[in-house]
Amino acid sequence: ETGVTQTPRHLVMGMTNKKSLKCEQHLGHNAMYWYKQSAKKPLELMFVYNFKEQTENNSVPSRFSPECPNSSHLFLHLHTLQPEDSALYLCASTQWQGRGNTIYFGEGSWLTVV
Amino acid sequence: SQQGEEDPQALSIQEGENATMNCSYKTSINNLQWYRQNSGRGLVHLILIRSNEREKHSGRLRVTLDTSKKSSSLLITASRAADTASYFCATDAEGANSKLTFGKGITLSVRP
Numbered sequence: 001e002t003g004v005t006q007t008p009r010h011l012v013m014g015m016t017n018k019k020s021l022k023c024e025q026h027l028g029h030n031a032m033y034w035y036k037q038s039a040k041k042p043l044e045l046m047f048v049y050n051f052k053e054q055t056e057n058n059s060v061p062s063r064f065s066p067e068c069p070n071s072s073h074l075f076l077h078l079h080t081l082q083p084e085d086s087a088l089y090l091c092a093s094t095q096w097q098g099r100g101n102t103i104y105f106g107e108g109s110w111l112t113v114v
Numbered sequence: 115s116q117q118g119e120e121d122p123q124a125l126s127i128q129e130g131e132n133a134t135m136n137c138s139y140k141t142s143i144n145n146l147q148w149y150r151q152n153s154g155r156g157l158v159h160l161i162l163i164r165s166n167e168r169e170k171h172s173g174r175l176r177v178t179l180d181t182s183k184k185s186s187s188l189l190i191t192a193s194r195a196a197d198t199a200s201y202f203c204a205t206d207a208e209g210a211n212s213k214l215t216f217g218k219g220i221t222l223s224v225r226p
Contacts, residue, residue, distance in 0.1 A: 002156060035216075042118075043157075043202065043216035056213060090156055100145050100164065100206070103214060105156035 003027040006091050006106035013081065014114055021076040021109045023091030032074040033103065034066060035090040043090070049074060050096055081113045118146075118203040118217035126223040133190040135220045137203030138183075144206045146179055147214065148188050151200045160188075160201075195226045 004025045013019050025032060034046040048056035049068040063085075065077040074091055088108045094101040121136045137146070145164045149157040163170045163179045163186065170177045176189040190197055200221050204214040 002158070004156070006156075040218065042218045045213060045215070048213060088154075092157075100162060101214075102147070102159045102162060103157075103204075104159070105149075107156045108154075110154075 002104050002106065004091055004093055004104050004106035006089075006109050008109060009107065010110045010112075012112045012114060013078065015081060015083070017081075018077070018079045020078065021089055021091075021111070023074040023076075023106055025072055025074075025091075025093040025104070025106075027093060027095070027104060029093040029095045029104070030071050031094050031096040031101075032068060032071070033092040033094075034074065034076055035092060035105075037088040037090055037108070047076075078111070081111075083113050086111055086113045118205045118215060120201070120203055120217045120220045122220060123218070124221045124223070126225065127193055128225050129193060129195055131193055133193050133197070133222055133224070135188045135190075135201055135222070137186045137188070137217060139186075139203075139205045140184065141205075141207050143181075146177075146186050147204045147206070148175075148177060148186075149202045149204060149216075151202065151219070153199070157202060190222075193222075193224045195224050198222060198224045 007022045031050045036044045046060045047066045067075040090108045091106045092103045094103045118139045147162045148160045151157045161172045163177050174191045179186045200219040202216050202219045204216045
């Protein structure tokens with residue numbers, strides 16, 4: 001138990017569906033992240049939220065829409081995805097201290113787009 | 115662009131042996147971190163080494179950092195089957211926005 005909970009753990013969706021991934025952290029952290037992990041590729045940073053404000057959008061297509069209603073919750077809304085978007089989506093959090101931040105990851109949500 | 119690159123991509127050793135994994139990076143960093151990921155799970159932080167440190171220990175883990183060569187190594191001593199996992203280095207590059215950049219990872223298999 002890392003203190004970062006992701007739901008659902010597995011999701012299969014069609015290309016025309018709308019779904020959402022949810023992340024909740026119980027660590028009192030002030031920053032949250034979405035990462036994408038595809039086979040044989042480096043972990044890709046998608047979005048960073050610091051004190052609920054988006055501070056990083058790493059050129060992510062608009063079919064991925066993040067939402068951070070408070071510093072404990074983070075959503076990733078999915079709409080008209082492509083099969084190549086199938087991957088493990090990892091949520092993470094940290095207590096932002098400027099430098100030397102250790103990131104705590106959730107177990108991930110396995111997404112399959114059919 | 116990718117900052118950390120691990121080497122080798124895959125490593126298979128016998129239980130009890132030591133495992134050495136390397137990471138190279140391109141730009142100046144504030145710190146370098148190693149993470150571990152069991153199959154299908156999230157990443158777990160192992161150890162952080164700052165740019166002004168050269169070596170750090172944590173249990174069976176030993177990390178070195180050579181900023182002149184822009185490289186780091188992770189040594190796991192007396193490996194166990196339970197050490198089987200993927201290992202990632204992540205760099206915190208100097209700059210206005212501190213963010214970790216991960217490599218592709220090293221797959222370590224420890225044979226019982």
